[in-house]
Amino acid sequence: MSDHKHDHRKTYLNVWFILMALTVITVVAASINFGKINLFIAMAIASVKASLVILYFMHLKGDATLNQVVFLSAFGFLAVFVLLTLSDVIARPPVAPVVVTKIQGITGNxxxxxxxxxxxxxxxxxxxxxxxxxxxxxxxxxxxxxxxxxxxxxxxxxxxxxxxxxxxxxxxxxxxxxxxxxxxxxxxxxxxxxxxxxxxxxxxxxxxxxxxxxxxxxxxxxxxxxxxxxxxxxxxxxKVIPELPVDFIIEQIVKENP
Amino acid sequence: MAHAEHAHANYLEAKKGIWSWLVTLDHKRIGVMYLWTTLFFFVVGGLFSLGVRLELLKPGPLFQPDTYNKMFTMHGAIMVFLFIIPIIPAALGNFFLPIMIGAKDVAFPRLNLLSYYIFLVGSSLAVGALIAGGVDTGWTFYTPYSIRSASHVILITLGVFINGFSGILTGLNFMVTLHKLKAPGMTFFNMPLFLWSIYATAIIQVLATPVVGITTFLLILERVLKIGIFDPALGGDPILFQHFFWFYSHPAVYIMILPGMGIISEVVTVFSRKHIFGYKAVAYSSLAIAFISFLVWGHHMFVSGQSPLSNFLFSWLTMFVAVPTAIKVYNWTATLYRGSIVLATPMLYALSFLFMFTIGGVTGLFLAALSVDVHLHDTYFVVAHFHYTMMGGTVMGLLAGIHYWWPKMFGRMYPELWGKISCAFIFVGFNVTFLSQFILGKLGMPRRYHDYFPEYAGWNMVSSIGSLFIGIGFLIMFIYLFWSLKRGAKAPANPWDGKTLEWQISSPPIEHNFTKVPAIPASPYEYGVKG
Amino acid sequence: MSTHVIPHHFDNAEQAYQSSKLGFWLFLVSEILLFGGLFVAYIVFRSLYPDMFHEASGELNRIMGGFNTIVLICSSFTMAMGVNRVQHNDPKKAVMFLAITIAFAAIFMVIKYFEYSHKIHLGLLPAGFYHYDGITHPRAPLFFSLYFVMTGLHGVHVLVGMGLITWVLLRVKRGDFSNQYYTPVELVGLYWHLVDLIWIYLFPLMYLIG
Missing domain, CATH: 1.10.760.10 (Cytochrome c-like domain)
Structure with missing residues (x-):
C-alpha cells in the first residue's frame, strides 16, 4: 500500500484550482479569434488539464513504472490509429466521375x-x-x-x-x-x-x-x-473490360432481385 | 482429514455436479468449459464450410444465392469470432498459463468466470442471429451494405461487441497474472515461450478489441439511429468503417496466430529433445509481431479507394511483419536440426504447421505487394492464403496443443495410431482443398460468388473433395478424443518428457495445481542439448 | 475495522493490491481506445469539413457545456478527497466526499438532459432524423451524430460511475475499508477521473469551435 502515508489534500486543492482557472481561460480564449491557432490553443490547454488529472488525481506520478508505461501506451496506439487513418482521408484524390459505357449483352470473357x-x-x-x-x-x-x-x-x-x-x-x-x-x-x-x-x-x-x-x-x-x-x-x-459496364450490372441485379 | 484429501483430488473430481462447474473459479475448469464451447462452434462453422464447398462442387447453382451468402458469412463469423480468436488463449491459455508460472490461479478468478459468461452471452446472440435466419454481409460487415441488409446484422454485431469484452478481460487477466503471479524464481526469461505468445496476444486483446467494440457499436447505431457516420447516403464515409474494422481485425489475425506459434515453440522443442534455438529471438519476435500488427491494417483496403499515400505506407509497413515471423520459422527449423525427433501426433501437427504456415506467410507477401494485390484482391488466392495461415497455422497449432496437453488436461492418453491417421487426413485434405484455390485465385476466380464459369470447374471439384477429407479427419479425431475421455489409457504425469512445470505435477492436476511451491529450473527446456 | 481476506492465490496484500491496480490501468487503456475510435471519427470529419464543424458547433450551448466542465472538475476533486479520506481511516468524511461526488454527477446529468431535450426539440438530431434548417452546410447532421454518440457514451459512463461510487460509499459506511485495504475505492476513483479526462477533451472539441 504504497503512498497512503503522504497527505495529498493540499496538492488536490491546488490542482483543482488550476483546473478551474484553465477552464475559464480556455472559454475566454475560444471567444477571441486567433484564426487557425484557436484549435491548438484549446487542445494545448485541454492536454495540460488532462495531464494534471492523470499525474495528481490519478497518481500516475509516483505509480509503478509498469502502470505508467501501460497507461501512456494507450495514447501511443491511439496516435497510430489517428495518423494512419488520416494518411488516407487527407490524401485521397478527388473523386473522378464514373465513366459509364453501354455494353451490349455480356462482353469481357x-x-x-x-x-x-x-x-x-x-x-x-x-x-x-x-x-x-x-x-x-x-x-x-x-x-x-x-x-x-x-x-x-x-x-x-x-x-x-x-x-x-x-x-x-x-x-x-x-x-x-x-x-x-x-x-x-x-x-x-x-x-x-x-x-x-x-x-x-x-x-x-x-x-x-x-x-x-x-x-x-x-x-x-x-x-x-x-x-x-x-x-x-x-x-x-x-479481353479485359476497360470500363465498368455499370448499367449492365445494374440490369443483372434488377433481374436477380425482382 | 477430509479437507486434505479433498485438496489433493484432481480438479475434475475435487467437486461434483454440474453446478460446481457452472460457478467454478478454477482456471482449469474454466479453460475446459471454453474448450468445449469453442470446439462446438468450430463444428458449427465447419459444417457451414462444407455447405459452401458443396455449392462450389460443380458450376451451376445448388442453393439459392442468398442461402450461399449466409452460409459463407456464418462460416466466417463463427470461425473468427467464436472459435479461432478465443480458443487457444481462453481454453489452453487459461488452463496452462497459471500452471506454467507456478501459480495457483489467474490474478482475477471471478473476472475469469465472468469473461466466460460474457462470451456465452455474446455467442448466444450470434447463434440467435443464425437461428433467426442468418446474416449475409460477409464476416467483415462492410458498410453501406451492412446498414441496408435485411438480415440480422444487429444481433450478430451485438454478439461481437459483447464477446469483445470477454476478450479484453481475459487479456487483462493474463497480463496481470504474468506480471504479478510468477512463482519465486520464475522470470520472464525462463518461462515457457507459449506464455510469451499469450502475453503478446493479451496486449493486442487489450489494445485492439475496444476498437471493434466501438465499430460494432457505431454500426448498430447506424441501423437504429441512422447516425450516418459510415453511410454515404447521409454524408458519411464507408471507407472509414473499413479503417475501424481492420484496426481491430488485422491485429486480431495475430490474436489468432500468436498463441498457435507459442504452442509450436513448446511442441517442437519437447519432441526434438533439445533446447529451443534462440529463446530470446522467439520471445521478442512475439512482441514485435504484436506491435507491427497495429501498423498494417490498410493492406486489406488497397482496392477500396483508399489514398495512394496510404496504399504505399501500408504496403511498405506490411513487409515488416515478415521479419519477426521468419525469425520464428528459422528458429523452429534450427531447433529441429540434429534433434532427437519423436514423431508423435503433436509433432506431426507441428511439422504440418511449419510446412503450411510458411506457404501462408510467403503468399501473404505476394498480397502485401501493392501491384500484385490489385490483381489478386478478392480472389480465391486470398481465401487460400488466409486459410493457410489460419487453418494451416493456428488450427494446426491448436491441434498440436490439444494432443500435447490432452493427457494433462483429462488424465487419459488419446490413441496414437488414430491420431496419426486423422492427422494424415487433415494434412492431405487441407492441402488438396487450398492449394487448388491458389490456382483458382491466380486464374481470377472471385471469392464469395455462389457460381462460376465452367472453366473453373476442375479445380473447384478438387477443392471440394479435399474439404471432405478434412471433414473425415476431424470426425475421426472427435470420435477418438471422446472415446479416450473414458476409455483411453491412464496418462502418466509426464508422457512426453516435458520440462515445463505442467509436466512436473500429476495428470490431471490437483485443484490448486501444486502441493508445494515448485522449484523453477533455470530454463524451461533443459534437455542438456544446446539450442 | 477491515475484515478483508486476501484471496488464496495471492501471497500477500501488496501483491493483490498491485495486481488489481495493474489490471485496472489496463482496463482504462481499453476505455481510452474505445473512446479513441470516436475521436478518430471526429478528427476525420473535422479535417474533411472544418467549416461545417465551425458552423454547427455554434448551435451548442457554451454556458451549459462550460458549467458542466466545472461540475466534473469539482467532482474529480471531491472523488480524490474521498479516496484520500478512506486511506486515512476517516470514513465519515469519506462518505461525505463521495456523496458530494454523486451529487455533482447528478447535476451533470440534469444539465445534459436539458441540453439534449433542447436539441431534440429543435430537430438537431443524428443524421437520419435531423430536421433543422438554421445551418446551411449540408453535412451539418454529421456533427450532431458525433455530438450525440460521443456525449451519449460519456453520459453512460457517468451513470455507471454514479452506480460504482454509490456502491463503494455503502461499503465505506459498512466499514469494509481501512488504511490497510481500500483497493475498490481507489479503482472507482481512477475510473471517475477517466470520465472527467474524456470530458476535458470533449468540451473544447464540441463546444468551443464555433
Whole structure:
C-alpha cells in the first residue's frame, strides 16, 4: 500500500484550482479569434488539464513504472490509429466521375460465354423462338419451311430448315457464324445487332427443326474462337473490360432481385 | 482429514455436479468449459464450410444465392469470432498459463468466470442471429451494405461487441497474472515461450478489441439511429468503417496466430529433445509481431479507394511483419536440426504447421505487394492464403496443443495410431482443398460468388473433395478424443518428457495445481542439448 | 475495522493490491481506445469539413457545456478527497466526499438532459432524423451524430460511475475499508477521473469551435 502515508489534500486543492482557472481561460480564449491557432490553443490547454488529472488525481506520478508505461501506451496506439487513418482521408484524390459505357449483352470473357452458350437448352430454344418470329420468320417462314411472305421475291430461296440440308454446314458454331456474318452472295444478312446470347438462342431454335444436325468440329469451333475441345482459349488472354459496364450490372441485379 | 484429501483430488473430481462447474473459479475448469464451447462452434462453422464447398462442387447453382451468402458469412463469423480468436488463449491459455508460472490461479478468478459468461452471452446472440435466419454481409460487415441488409446484422454485431469484452478481460487477466503471479524464481526469461505468445496476444486483446467494440457499436447505431457516420447516403464515409474494422481485425489475425506459434515453440522443442534455438529471438519476435500488427491494417483496403499515400505506407509497413515471423520459422527449423525427433501426433501437427504456415506467410507477401494485390484482391488466392495461415497455422497449432496437453488436461492418453491417421487426413485434405484455390485465385476466380464459369470447374471439384477429407479427419479425431475421455489409457504425469512445470505435477492436476511451491529450473527446456 | 481476506492465490496484500491496480490501468487503456475510435471519427470529419464543424458547433450551448466542465472538475476533486479520506481511516468524511461526488454527477446529468431535450426539440438530431434548417452546410447532421454518440457514451459512463461510487460509499459506511485495504475505492476513483479526462477533451472539441 504504497503512498497512503503522504497527505495529498493540499496538492488536490491546488490542482483543482488550476483546473478551474484553465477552464475559464480556455472559454475566454475560444471567444477571441486567433484564426487557425484557436484549435491548438484549446487542445494545448485541454492536454495540460488532462495531464494534471492523470499525474495528481490519478497518481500516475509516483505509480509503478509498469502502470505508467501501460497507461501512456494507450495514447501511443491511439496516435497510430489517428495518423494512419488520416494518411488516407487527407490524401485521397478527388473523386473522378464514373465513366459509364453501354455494353451490349455480356462482353469481357467472351470465350467463356461462347463456350457456355453453345450447348442447347430448352430455355434457349424458347427464347430463340421469340427472336426467330421477330427477325427471321418474314423470309424463313413461321414454320421454318423457307416459305415466309417475303420469300417469293428471293433468289436463291431462303433455307427450309426442315430439309436437313445446310449450305455451309449445320454444326452449331457454323450456324452461329452464319447468323452473325450472313451469307455473302445471297439475301441472308449479317445479324450483328443481336447479342451473342440472342444469336445462340436462334441457332438452337432453328437447329431443332433439322433432321441433320452435325456436331461441332475443330474447324467450325475455330470460327468462333474456341479451342478444339470447345473450351475458351485461356482466361488470361481474354479481353479485359476497360470500363465498368455499370448499367449492365445494374440490369443483372434488377433481374436477380425482382 | 477430509479437507486434505479433498485438496489433493484432481480438479475434475475435487467437486461434483454440474453446478460446481457452472460457478467454478478454477482456471482449469474454466479453460475446459471454453474448450468445449469453442470446439462446438468450430463444428458449427465447419459444417457451414462444407455447405459452401458443396455449392462450389460443380458450376451451376445448388442453393439459392442468398442461402450461399449466409452460409459463407456464418462460416466466417463463427470461425473468427467464436472459435479461432478465443480458443487457444481462453481454453489452453487459461488452463496452462497459471500452471506454467507456478501459480495457483489467474490474478482475477471471478473476472475469469465472468469473461466466460460474457462470451456465452455474446455467442448466444450470434447463434440467435443464425437461428433467426442468418446474416449475409460477409464476416467483415462492410458498410453501406451492412446498414441496408435485411438480415440480422444487429444481433450478430451485438454478439461481437459483447464477446469483445470477454476478450479484453481475459487479456487483462493474463497480463496481470504474468506480471504479478510468477512463482519465486520464475522470470520472464525462463518461462515457457507459449506464455510469451499469450502475453503478446493479451496486449493486442487489450489494445485492439475496444476498437471493434466501438465499430460494432457505431454500426448498430447506424441501423437504429441512422447516425450516418459510415453511410454515404447521409454524408458519411464507408471507407472509414473499413479503417475501424481492420484496426481491430488485422491485429486480431495475430490474436489468432500468436498463441498457435507459442504452442509450436513448446511442441517442437519437447519432441526434438533439445533446447529451443534462440529463446530470446522467439520471445521478442512475439512482441514485435504484436506491435507491427497495429501498423498494417490498410493492406486489406488497397482496392477500396483508399489514398495512394496510404496504399504505399501500408504496403511498405506490411513487409515488416515478415521479419519477426521468419525469425520464428528459422528458429523452429534450427531447433529441429540434429534433434532427437519423436514423431508423435503433436509433432506431426507441428511439422504440418511449419510446412503450411510458411506457404501462408510467403503468399501473404505476394498480397502485401501493392501491384500484385490489385490483381489478386478478392480472389480465391486470398481465401487460400488466409486459410493457410489460419487453418494451416493456428488450427494446426491448436491441434498440436490439444494432443500435447490432452493427457494433462483429462488424465487419459488419446490413441496414437488414430491420431496419426486423422492427422494424415487433415494434412492431405487441407492441402488438396487450398492449394487448388491458389490456382483458382491466380486464374481470377472471385471469392464469395455462389457460381462460376465452367472453366473453373476442375479445380473447384478438387477443392471440394479435399474439404471432405478434412471433414473425415476431424470426425475421426472427435470420435477418438471422446472415446479416450473414458476409455483411453491412464496418462502418466509426464508422457512426453516435458520440462515445463505442467509436466512436473500429476495428470490431471490437483485443484490448486501444486502441493508445494515448485522449484523453477533455470530454463524451461533443459534437455542438456544446446539450442 | 477491515475484515478483508486476501484471496488464496495471492501471497500477500501488496501483491493483490498491485495486481488489481495493474489490471485496472489496463482496463482504462481499453476505455481510452474505445473512446479513441470516436475521436478518430471526429478528427476525420473535422479535417474533411472544418467549416461545417465551425458552423454547427455554434448551435451548442457554451454556458451549459462550460458549467458542466466545472461540475466534473469539482467532482474529480471531491472523488480524490474521498479516496484520500478512506486511506486515512476517516470514513465519515469519506462518505461525505463521495456523496458530494454523486451529487455533482447528478447535476451533470440534469444539465445534459436539458441540453439534449433542447436539441431534440429543435430537430438537431443524428443524421437520419435531423430536421433543422438554421445551418446551411449540408453535412451539418454529421456533427450532431458525433455530438450525440460521443456525449451519449460519456453520459453512460457517468451513470455507471454514479452506480460504482454509490456502491463503494455503502461499503465505506459498512466499514469494509481501512488504511490497510481500500483497493475498490481507489479503482472507482481512477475510473471517475477517466470520465472527467474524456470530458476535458470533449468540451473544447464540441463546444468551443464555433
Amino acid at each position: 467472351q470465350g467463356v460465354v461462347m463456350a457456355r452458350l453453345r450447348n442447347s437448352t430448352p430455355e434457349q430454344i424458347q427464347k430463340g423462338k421469340a427472336i426467330y418470329m421477330a427477325q427471321c420468320a418474314t423470309c424463313h417462314g413461321e414454320n421454318a419451311d423457307g416459305l415466309g411472305p417475303a420469300a417469293v421475291a428471293f433468289n436463291p430461296k431462303p433455307r427450309d430448315f426442315k430439309s436437313g440440308y445446310w449450305k455451309l454446314g449445320g454444326e452449331p458454331s457454323r450456324v452461329y457464324h452464319t447468323v452473325e456474318n450472313g451469307m455473302p452472295g445471297t439475301p441472308m444478312p449479317a445479324f450483328k445487332g443481336l447479342t451473342p446470347e440472342d444469336r445462340w438462342a436462334v441457332v438452337h431454335f432453328i437447329r431443332s427443326f433439322s433432321p441433320n444436325t452435325p456436331a461441332d468440329t475443330r474447324a467450325t469451333l475455330a470460327l468462333i474462337g474456341l479451342k478444339p475441345d470447345g473450351t475458351p482459349q485461356s482466361v488470361s488472354t481474354e
